[in-house]
Amino acid sequence: MAAKNWTKETFTLNTGSKIPAIGLGTWQSQPNEVRNAVKVALQAGYRHIDTAFAYGNEAEVGEGIKDSGVPREDIWITTKLDNPWHKRVEEGINSSLKSLGVDYVDLYLMHWPSSTDPSDLKKHYPDWDFKDTWAEMQKLPASGRVKNIGVSNFAIKNLEKLFADERTKTTPAVNQIELHPNNPSPKLVDYCKEKGIHVTAYSCLGSTNSPLQSDKTLHKIAEAKGKSPSLVLLMWGLQRGTSVIPKSVTASRIQSNFELDGWELTDDEMKQLSSLPDRFKVCGDSWLPVKVFFGDDE
Numbered sequence: 001m002a003a004k005n006w007t008k009e010t011f012t013l014n015t016g017s018k019i020p021a022i023g024l025g026t027w028q029s030q031p032n033e034v035r036n037a038v039k040v041a042l043q044a045g046y047r048h049i050d051t052a053f054a055y056g057n058e059a060e061v062g063e064g065i066k067d068s069g070v071p072r073e074d075i076w077i078t079t080k081l082d083n084p085w086h087k088r089v090e091e092g093i094n095s096s097l098k099s100l101g102v103d104y105v106d107l108y109l110m111h112w113p114s115s116t117d118p119s120d121l122k123k124h125y126p127d128w129d130f131k132d133t134w135a136e137m138q139k140l141p142a143s144g145r146v147k148n149i150g151v152s153n154f155a156i157k158n159l160e161k162l163f164a165d166e167r168t169k170t171t172p173a174v175n176q177i178e179l180h181p182n183n184p185s186p187k188l189v190d191y192c193k194e195k196g197i198h199v200t201a202y203s204c205l206g207s208t209n210s211p212l213q214s215d216k217t218l219h220k221i222a223e224a225k226g227k228s229p230s231l232v233l234l235m236w237g238l239q240r241g242t243s244v245i246p247k248s249v250t251a252s253r254i255q256s257n258f259e260l261d262g263w264e265l266t267d268d269e270m271k272q273l274s275s276l277p278d279r280f281k282v283c284g285d286s287w288l289p290v291k292v293f294f295g296d297d298e
């Protein structure tokens, strides 16, 4: 079978919508750099941009989209409901749409299963949790302002809780979670697949200053393929059936991270990368008022 041209591939969600396999991440992309990064990415052929209210850069992301000249309807935009906004879902989406300068987003995610009290970010609401938030989010697609709804940072335990709630009528279209060879979470990925939830891999390069960038196994494979370690990490994510959203504000990296057509990793290379001995998460839950991770592969 011929290797895929991943830059043109999409994954079909349980709603029938098609999410482009490769997107540009924008966490920690500063307002003065993200506008250009988004423009460069879209002009290089990316058709999927991942942002969030919490990144503080939705307005600049929106400007970058306009600067690119690529029609809005050709672009997949994901943004996320921030934790202190769980009781204000309507307000949250309206604020994001206004900042982005668009009248709909393709995917709206609950950023974390933490309904944080906005008057004290160390506290969780006593009378509200993510199940209540989801009940509100389910109303959004009917308005046309949100094409798909999903979750992020949901472990199996919390997905089970969500499904057990009688108000849950909509299965999340996507669960966006941390995935890279130091945190491959095969059980969670398989669970989502079984339930018809598409998985997007965040921190797919191992995030900022990643130890993965100097991993020996990764380098050996990258050398053998004649590809950069970053490209090998992205191909690993794609071949597992997850969409990937590498972040960069560097034009040359944005462009080179998109060289994902016409080559592939062998089963053995995939296996080697999935079996690295070092296991850890980059994005923990210690900063949240509630525990959301329950092991390295929930």
Ligand SMILES: NC(=O)c1ccc[n+]([C@@H]2O[C@H](COP(=O)([O-])OP(=O)(O)OC[C@H]3O[C@@H](n4cnc5c(N)ncnc54)[C@H](OP(=O)(O)O)[C@@H]3O)[C@@H](O)[C@H]2O)c1
Binding pocket: 024, 025, 026, 027, 028, 050, 051, 111, 152, 153, 176, 177, 201, 202, 203, 204, 205, 206, 207, 208, 209, 228, 230, 231, 245, 246, 247, 248, 249, 250, 253, 254, 256, 257, 283
């Ligand atoms: N849902 C969530 O809770 C959540 C959490 C974390 C992340 N995310 C999303 O996932 C996206 C990706 O995750 P991430 O930002 O944590 O990290 P990442 O994409 O794994 O890694 C980004 C880092 O890699 C560098 N980089 C990019 N391409 C490179 C290349 N070809 N060679 C060497 N270094 C390279 C970037 O540097 P430069 O920018 O300086 O080029 C940056 O320091 C985020 O931006 C965000 O959109 C979501």
